[in-house]
Amino acid sequence: MQHALGVPVLVLRLLTVDGGQGARDGHVTYHVEALGPPRPSVCRHESADQGLLTGDDPLRSPWARSDGLRELLDWASRTLLALGRPVTGSVEQRRTWNLAGLFRLPTESGPVWLKATPHFAADEAAVIAAFAEVDPGLVPVVLGSGEGRMLLEHIPGEDCWDADAATVEAGVRRFVAAQAALAGRGPHGLRDRRDRVLAGLVRELLDNTTDLYISAQERAAARELTYRWDRLAECGLPDTVVHADFHPGNWRGDGGPPVVVDFADAHWGNPVLDCLRLYDFLPEPVRATAVRAWVDAWKAHVPASDPARALASAEPLAHLAYAVRYQEFLDGIEASERPYHEGDPVAVIRAALRRAGSPGIDLLEVAG
CATH class of the missing domain: 3.30.200.20 (Phosphorylase Kinase; domain 1)
Structure with missing residues (x-):
């Protein structure tokens, strides 16, 4: 955009999207502020909805x-x-x-x-x-x-999208150690997303969200899944500070143990969500490493817990937790920016239902 206008610009917000799908592609119009007069040769005047530019929105x-x-x-x-x-x-x-x-x-x-x-x-x-x-x-x-x-x-280094096994193991073990140390003493004001609280929030989402376009059968099946949170609580993992978006793109490293960033979705609850998020985003060759490291680390810090069973129980539940968070996004942003997240709650509810009917994470990998 800066190249097009010939002056530095700052993007303020999304105005409209024509076409595209899943927050990708399409013809996008942004509201930008030029920090100087644009080159006259690149300016083209077109009619626009002035309300999009001059109107305000409390969100x-x-x-x-x-x-x-x-x-x-x-x-x-x-x-x-x-x-x-x-x-x-x-x-x-x-x-x-x-x-x-x-x-x-x-x-x-x-x-x-x-x-x-x-x-x-x-x-x-x-x-x-x-x-x-x-x-x-x-x-x-x-x-x-x-x-x-x-x-x-x-933070020097690079995002760890292509993390090798050594980086994954170091990152997982280090983060679990910190979570174990924080169990019982998280920061004040952190969102409460403990197992029973999350189960209740998912039921509320399924029962009261009018623009949740899923079938009655899907809604009932998802609601039935929420009772698995009782089973998850029996696995003995402590409530602690959960990152909640613990994928390798939120790690940065330069050869040593990675630094973890982007805690905007952090909450107080069951740490199993972090391992499942990581598993979904990692390259296939290092997924087993992540699972083994996470299970071994929690077993070492809380010997009476059953982290492997927690993973198996929580795999579909993680997607229901994402549905709650994605709906919070939609409820918290102005209408013109909803295309970024429209359809996300439905997509992850359906993912939860698919995972519930599949074998899930192969725990033989853990034992191996």
């Missing part, structure tokens, strides 16, 4: 407004200046949508990351502080924070 993210974005960047600059690390160049906008605004700020001693999150996100700074108390190297360094915003020190 609009602060960084999706011109004044809110400038206030956010000004706060970041002031905070870094007070720390003796003034911003030395142009801010680079890396991602903006209804779940986060992510910006890279240059300083003389290296880049700093500014992240803004919506009202329905966890207090990431508080969650990171809790993990830092038990293992400082596990999480990024927070340089400053405020409501729905924080400044993070840059």
Whole structure:
């Protein structure tokens, strides 16, 4: 977009999407703010719904407004200046949508990351502080924070999408150790998603959400699945701080144990969800490594628990938990940005039903 207009721009929000499917493809129109006069040769005037541009929405993210974005960047600059690390160049906008605004700020001693999150996100700074108390190297360094915003020190390395077995094992064992240490003492204000609470939230979603377009048979089958949470609670894993989006793209590493980032979905509950999320995103050759490491680590920290049984019980339940979270996304964002998440609750409910009727994770892998 910057290349097209010939001047730096900041994307504020999504306006419309024509075509595409599953938050991909299609013809997309964004509301952007140019930081200078665009080249006249690239400007083309077309009719547009002025209400999309000038209207307000109580659910609009602060960084999706011109004044809110400038206030956010000004706060970041002031905070870094007070720390003796003034911003030395142009801010680079890396991602903006209804779940986060992510910006890279240059300083003389290296880049700093500014992240803004919506009202329905966890207090990431508080969650990171809790993990830092038990293992400082596990999480990024927070340089400053405020409501729905924080400044993070840059983490060298790369995202761990292609993590090898050694990285996966190190990451899993380290994170489980921290979760075991935090059992019983999570940060104040963390969302309660313990087993029985989650079961109740799923039933409420199934019973009361009018735009949940699934059949009566699917609804009844999903509701019946919620009673498996009673079985899961019997597996003896402690309630602790759950990342809830523990996939390898939220790990960063440079050869050693990875650093874990993005705690916006964190909650208080059963840690089995993190292993299942990781399993779904890992390359096939290292999935068994992740499962074995997770089972062995929890068995070592809580000998009376049965983590392997927890995995088998929870596999379909994890998708029902995602349905609750995805509905929270839809309920918390303005209408023009719903295409990012429309259909997600239905998709994961159906995934839960498919998983419930399949063998699930091969626990022979664990024993092997």
